[in-house]
Amino acid sequence: MAQAAGVSQSTVSLVLGGKWAGRISPATADAVRATAARLGYRPNLAARNLRLGTTRTVMLVVPSLTAPFFGDVHIGAARVAGRHGFGVVVYPWPDDAGPAGSPFAAPHEAIDGILASSLAADVLSEFRGTPSVMLDSDPAGPGPTVDFAVGDGMRAIAGHLLGLGHRDIGHVSAAVDQWTFRARAEALADAVGAVPGTTLVRASTPIHVASAKDAAGALLDRPSPPTALVCDDDLIAAGVYKAARARGLDVPGDLSVTGFDDVLLATALEPELTTVRLPAEELGAQGMAALLELLEGGTPESRSLPGELMIRASTGVPFPLRGAVSARNGE
Structure with a gap:
């Protein structure tokens, strides 16, 4: 691709990695992207994630897959995740089932973080150490929460x-x-x-x-x-x-x-x-934003969303x- 675009391999890497601003001219960046499109280039996300030590995947844990409310939470969460190159897997965990068991053999290798909606904080006991944000949960609990007023x-x-x-x-x-x-x-x-x-x-x-x-x-x-x-x-x-x-x-x-x-x-x-x-979609969106901030090393503040009569x-x-x-x- 570098040969086809007439640039160096490092230039291609910077452009496709989104790190070209201030280093490469916009015209050169456009030329690299046009060449990638013409050649049908697609980045190998699995290889990139392996190199970075991340899966770019978040798990959304909900009590039910049939309640329309949780569908809206997922829509909001997936919208924000998609903008940042993350995928969302949904895992149902009924209210009365006790601590959640991971669907993965090695959860720390399969997911980067957890959003848990409308569940008790101790449900995630098996995932200690995995960055998590609780939704519609006790704001006095451990870690950041996004809840409703x-x-x-x-x-x-x-x-x-x-x-x-x-x-x-x-x-x-x-x-x-x-x-x-x-x-x-x-x-x-x-x-x-x-x-x-x-x-x-x-x-x-x-x-x-x-x-x-x-x-x-x-x-x-x-x-x-x-x-x-x-x-x-x-x-x-x-x-x-x-x-x-x-x-x-x-x-x-x-x-x-x-x-x-x-x-x-x-x-x-x-x-x-x-x-x-x-606002269920907004709950999912703000919860995902808080989790992404946490994954980047930040300390997101808990927040409460108002309802409307x-x-x-x-x-x-x-x-x-x-x-x-x-x-x-x-x-």
Whole structure:
């Protein structure tokens, strides 16, 4: 290639390695790249990585491959990784599986770093020494984290419902022992408890529709049922809709419902779901940026991404107030 371009081998190496600026003229660099394209040259990445002692590969560990949220996390992470010449492999590790086992015989030889989304910090015990960044995890844990301000999101939901006049609120919580769900529960309890005359009851459920329907049913069958149900996840909210309709309850006429995450399901439900939008793609992107900084010897700071309350048609004033408003309006 050097002979075809009429330059030295070192010039070719500098241009193809991206280190030519300030050493070689732009015209010469363009000529080298044009020659490489004409000859069909492709760098041998495996040989380069072997020489550099790196794999240019990051592993993204997630609890599930079926949840749309984690698909968006991967999109954001892969976008940033690709810009820097890194690949991303995805490894599912369920919430209740204990410490993660490596899919590689020698993980330190197969991957350069780990992104772990929505998992406990001790899940990665087998990977001690591998640079890692935790996503949507306890910011007080070891190492850098990129999380969501889920407490603020839950306080926004509570403020919305309390502002509508709800005083009997139910929490259909995720039966998952993760920081993100503990933070949501604490924020909701604090916000509701700060208003006199309120009650908060809770039922726990795995994050799937049938179980959420049963958990919501237990709350709706109470002698004094809640007028609003706050869900830790949009999929849980879908189960709440089923429980309400099985009892002849209208959403939001008889029951207000809120979710969390704002995945596509939130606007597929009827009525569309009031929920908190969490920027999952941005979580993956910023997590990858932090990990790449760590791999370059930097010390990335932990950061928290804000959510956004999306008010839609699944919430309204509670039914006693609705009747009072109708009476005042002569309806």
